[in-house]
Amino acid sequence: xxxxNNLSLTELAELRTRGEFDAAALLESxxxxxVSREDDVQAFEYIDIDKLRATPLEATTSLLGTGLEGIPxxxxxxxxxxxxxxxxxxxxxxxxxxxxxxxxxxxLRACGAQVVGKTxxxxxxxxxxxxxxxxxxxxxxxxxxxxxxxAAVADCMVPFALGTQTAASIIRxxxxxxxxxxxxxxxxxxxxxxxxxxxxxDSLGFFVRDARDLGIIRSALxxxxxxxxxxxxxxxxxxxxxxxxxxxxxxxxxVEGAAEKLSRAxxxxxxxxxxxxxxxxxxSHKVVMAYEAARARIFEYKNYPEQLxxxxxxxxxxxxxxxxxxxxxxxxxxxxxxxxxxxxLVGVDCLIxxxxxxxxxxxxxSTGDPVFSRMWTLLGQPSINLPVGEGPxxxxxxxxxxxxxxxxxxxxxxxxWMQPLIGCVVSLDRS
Amino acid sequence: xxxxNNLSLTELAELRTRGEFDAAALLESxxxxxVSREDDVQAFEYIDIDKLRATPLEATTSLLGTGLEGIPxxxxxxxxxxxxxxxxxxxxxxxxxxxxxxxxxxxLRACGAQVVGKTxxxxxxxxxxxxxxxxxxxxxxxxxxxxxxxAAVADCMVPFALGTQTAASIIRxxxxxxxxxxxxxxxxxxxxxxxxxxxxxDSLGFFVRDARDLGIIRSALxxxxxxxxxxxxxxxxxxxxxxxxxxxxxxxxxVEGAAEKLSRAxxxxxxxxxxxxxxxxxxSHKVVMAYEAARARIFEYKNYPEQLxxxxxxxxxxxxxxxxxxxxxxxxxxxxxxxxxxxxLVGVDCLIxxxxxxxxxxxxxSTGDPVFSRMWTLLGQPSINLPVGEGPxxxxxxxxxxxxxxxxxxxxxxxxWMQPLIGCVVSLDRS
Numbered sequence: 001x002x003x004x005n006n007l008s009l010t011e012l013a014e015l016r017t018r019g020e021f022d023a024a025a026l027l028e029s030x031x032x033x034x035v036s037r038e039d040d041v042q043a044f045e046y047i048d049i050d051k052l053r054a055t056p057l058e059a060t061t062s063l064l065g066t067g068l069e070g071i072p073x074x075x076x077x078x079x080x081x082x083x084x085x086x087x088x089x090x091x092x093x094x095x096x097x098x099x100x101x102x103x104x105x106x107x108l109r110a111c112g113a114q115v116v117g118k119t120x121x122x123x124x125x126x127x128x129x130x131x132x133x134x135x136x137x138x139x140x141x142x143x144x145x146x147x148x149x150x151a152a153v154a155d156c157m158v159p160f161a162l163g164t165q166t167a168a169s170i171i172r173x174x175x176x177x178x179x180x181x182x183x184x185x186x187x188x189x190x191x192x193x194x195x196x197x198x199x200x201x202d203s204l205g206f207f208v209r210d211a212r213d214l215g216i217i218r219s220a221l222x223x224x225x226x227x228x229x230x231x232x233x234x235x236x237x238x239x240x241x242x243x244x245x246x247x248x249x250x251x252x253x254x255v256e257g258a259a260e261k262l263s264r265a266x267x268x269x270x271x272x273x274x275x276x277x278x279x280x281x282x283x284s285h286k287v288v289m290a291y292e293a294a295r296a297r298i299f300e301y302k303n304y305p306e307q308l309x310x311x312x313x314x315x316x317x318x319x320x321x322x323x324x325x326x327x328x329x330x331x332x333x334x335x336x337x338x339x340x341x342x343x344x345l346v347g348v349d350c351l352i353x354x355x356x357x358x359x360x361x362x363x364x365x366s367t368g369d370p371v372f373s374r375m376w377t378l379l380g381q382p383s384i385n386l387p388v389g390e391g392p393x394x395x396x397x398x399x400x401x402x403x404x405x406x407x408x409x410x411x412x413x414x415x416x417w418m419q420p421l422i423g424c425v426v427s428l429d430r431s
Numbered sequence: 432x433x434x435x436n437n438l439s440l441t442e443l444a445e446l447r448t449r450g451e452f453d454a455a456a457l458l459e460s461x462x463x464x465x466v467s468r469e470d471d472v473q474a475f476e477y478i479d480i481d482k483l484r485a486t487p488l489e490a491t492t493s494l495l496g497t498g499l500e501g502i503p504x505x506x507x508x509x510x511x512x513x514x515x516x517x518x519x520x521x522x523x524x525x526x527x528x529x530x531x532x533x534x535x536x537x538x539l540r541a542c543g544a545q546v547v548g549k550t551x552x553x554x555x556x557x558x559x560x561x562x563x564x565x566x567x568x569x570x571x572x573x574x575x576x577x578x579x580x581x582a583a584v585a586d587c588m589v590p591f592a593l594g595t596q597t598a599a600s601i602i603r604x605x606x607x608x609x610x611x612x613x614x615x616x617x618x619x620x621x622x623x624x625x626x627x628x629x630x631x632x633d634s635l636g637f638f639v640r641d642a643r644d645l646g647i648i649r650s651a652l653x654x655x656x657x658x659x660x661x662x663x664x665x666x667x668x669x670x671x672x673x674x675x676x677x678x679x680x681x682x683x684x685x686v687e688g689a690a691e692k693l694s695r696a697x698x699x700x701x702x703x704x705x706x707x708x709x710x711x712x713x714x715s716h717k718v719v720m721a722y723e724a725a726r727a728r729i730f731e732y733k734n735y736p737e738q739l740x741x742x743x744x745x746x747x748x749x750x751x752x753x754x755x756x757x758x759x760x761x762x763x764x765x766x767x768x769x770x771x772x773x774x775x776l777v778g779v780d781c782l783i784x785x786x787x788x789x790x791x792x793x794x795x796x797s798t799g800d801p802v803f804s805r806m807w808t809l810l811g812q813p814s815i816n817l818p819v820g821e822g823p824x825x826x827x828x829x830x831x832x833x834x835x836x837x838x839x840x841x842x843x844x845x846x847x848w849m850q851p852l853i854g855c856v857v858s859l860d861r862s
């Protein structure tokens with residue numbers, strides 16, 4: 001029997017339409033799942049089960065009819081919450097109380113959604129891992145930085161969770177955990193109350209199990225009308241990127257196999273090269289991220305160096321050593337290709353490309369390689385990880401869809417159309 | 432005799448070169464000025480004179496040779512400071528302790544600069560005024576939202592101060608107080624630890640009394656090489672904007688007079704129209720600001736409505752009533768004209784336009800009209816207020832220079848070249 005915690009937002013909306021939605025039962029079902037699985041998965045940095053059971057649903061709903069009333073969700077511990085600590089994945093800020101909600105959290109609460117807990121982030125959303133394990137196999141990394149959010153959704157603890165991406169922090173954990181992860185177009189959402197890392201790259205995102213759910217969350221936040229639409233793309237661009245040689249056989253087959261299925265369904269596939277073929281966009285991403293992260297974290301570097309990881313110190317020192325000219329050149333290259341890509345994405349509806357070099361690696365010391373997301377994050381376009389199968393180790397494999405800047409609704413429609421065709425079942429709770 | 436508090440950063444750098452720079456004497460001189468004038472000006476939301484005198488200069492300087500060692504500065508109370516409260520101009524957050532410095536504050540401290548105090552901001556950097564008076568005449572508004580920073584620099588309390596702009600929050604108070612105010616290119620600086628209002632529009636900025644100083648601060652923050660350069664523009668575009676009829680005679684004469692002086696000095700003046708002539712860019716700015724501010728402030732709207740001003744509530748409710756389509760249309764219009772303006776600014780070196788409709792209005796209930804900055808803020812280009820004279824009420828008048836996106840150094844060079852030619856003396860302390 002399918003329990004409530006297994007249902008997607010779209011399925012829950014259908015229950016609501018039939019008058020069968022029971023928010024208290026849904027919360028209880030999610031809490032049951034968390035209680036039974038959290039020891040293995042460790043998705044949450046902070047959760048108070050007793051308080052959650054005792055707390056009435058968010059009392060006042062000022063924004064009605066979004067479909068999020070009574071929906072539990074997870075919040076990356078990079079985002080401020082007025083009633084839970086926000087530690088940014090750093091021992092420096094353990095127990096930090098922000099006194100207010102980040103804008104996106106407050107909006108979702110105003111829609112009647114309920115924060116279940118704070119999900120684990122890597123240190124300042126960078127490379128040093130948190131405690132979360134991959135729900136599919138706890139000996140493997142869930143990816144990072146939004147690792148708790150990806151794992152919680154993959155494990156059916158919550159129907160959706162919030163994340164952010166600066167390099168690969170949504171696409172990679174979504175691919176490794178086998179869920180849908182969506183990085184929004186740059187600049188589309190308020191990031192107030194979210195610890196900043198790179199003003200150029202930081203983007204909000206959501207994890208869900210059904211691509212159609214993305215439209216529900218977006219519409220709630222934006223007062224949009226895009227709910228449940230699904231549309232076949234006419235043309236899709238296949239982009240191998242300059243890093244194709246770094247992709248494993250299974251990652252390549254995932255992309256090529258998806259292209260084949262799309263083609264058989266009548267979609268025209270065009271092979272495209274995006275950006276210079278020497279990996280300069282990936283290198284520019286590294287420059288921009290290090291340069292900006294150094295300036296975002298200079299306070300901690302100066303005042304609490306002994307509480308920073310070596311990875312963090314190295315990133316900051318790399319960034320401080322870069323000159324304004326090196327940074328400006330990287331920004332200028334990004335800008336040039338961004339405009340070029342906007343033009344390309346008039347001719348094709350979206351792109352497909354690998355999400356990661358392969359399955360989630362074994363071990364919890366690293367969150368894996370961000371190589372297949374850096375250039376797309378630099379260019380600012382919206383992207384979605386769509387799980388398409390499993391690799392030889394039984395771990396999930398996904399492909400990355402990339403859409404046109406600020407045309408996120410279109411990309412979501414295409415993902416929603418593709419999921420039943422090429423997506424695999426996204427659920428771990430087979431009870 | 433000129434006292435140290437009257438000196439610009441450029442003049443202080445000359446003292447340093449001659450081995451005559453004395454940080455303790457400079458701080459004492461600034462503090463003396465603050466003590467004698469703060470009752471009239473009320474530039475500071477928080478300042479602890481005794482502690483300041485007792486505190487040694489920022490101890491560790493990790494970034495050497497920027498020219499900011501031992502330089503006191505003011506910080507808009509929208510920006511987090513680890514050792515002073517940050518109240519965002521709202522009674523909701525009076526006494527709020529952030530526990531860390533905003534990125535830009537931490538960078539300046541790492542360069543050895545010293546925070547003197549927190550300068551007054553309007554409520555959440557919007558329209559409801561703080562307590563600051565115009566140093567030129569305390570019966571007149573200093574403008575907003577960065578009102579304390581503009582007043583403190585105009586009154587020679589500090590050589591520079593930080594501000595932010597979402598509509599006109601740097602250009603307008605700079606024009607009203609008679610100082611140089613510089614709004615940086617959109618996205619050029621980390622805004623972490625600064626209360627967000629609009630992710631599209633929020634920009635960092637600096638107030639100084641000598642345009643050359645802008646290069647010193649920028650280079651310190653960016654690891655740039657642009658210090659003290661001044662360059663004559665070959666061509667300048669004169670833009671009257673669709674709001675020219677709203678400019679007073681003195682504001683129009685300021686722009687036209689500047690154009691005439693530039694022309695006599697050999698600069699080619701071209702008359703340009705920017706954007707549609709129906710004021711649609713200004714209207715789009717209002718849409719983007721209200722829509723995004725509503726999402727940035729939904730927490731306060733939901734939880735502390737009785738502590739918000741009527742102006743703030745009205746802005747939020749306007750924003751919540753806008754649809755995603757209305758917002759996206761405004762963003763799309765901005766994007767189109769931004770690309771167009773980037774092209775225009777290859778043909779001319781910079782633009783000149785009014786900073787404000789006229790002198791600072793009498794009264795402290797309003798911060799004046801932002802009409803002449805909205806469209807430029809929407810387009811994201813860097814802009815500088817250059818004081819050029821006084822109006823019939825004896826209050827300052829400025830003109831607005833607008834440069835090419837991410838070519839801020841060039842704009843600063845032109846402002847530095849223009850200041851001796853068309854700028855007026857910027858100093859109130861004639862002791």
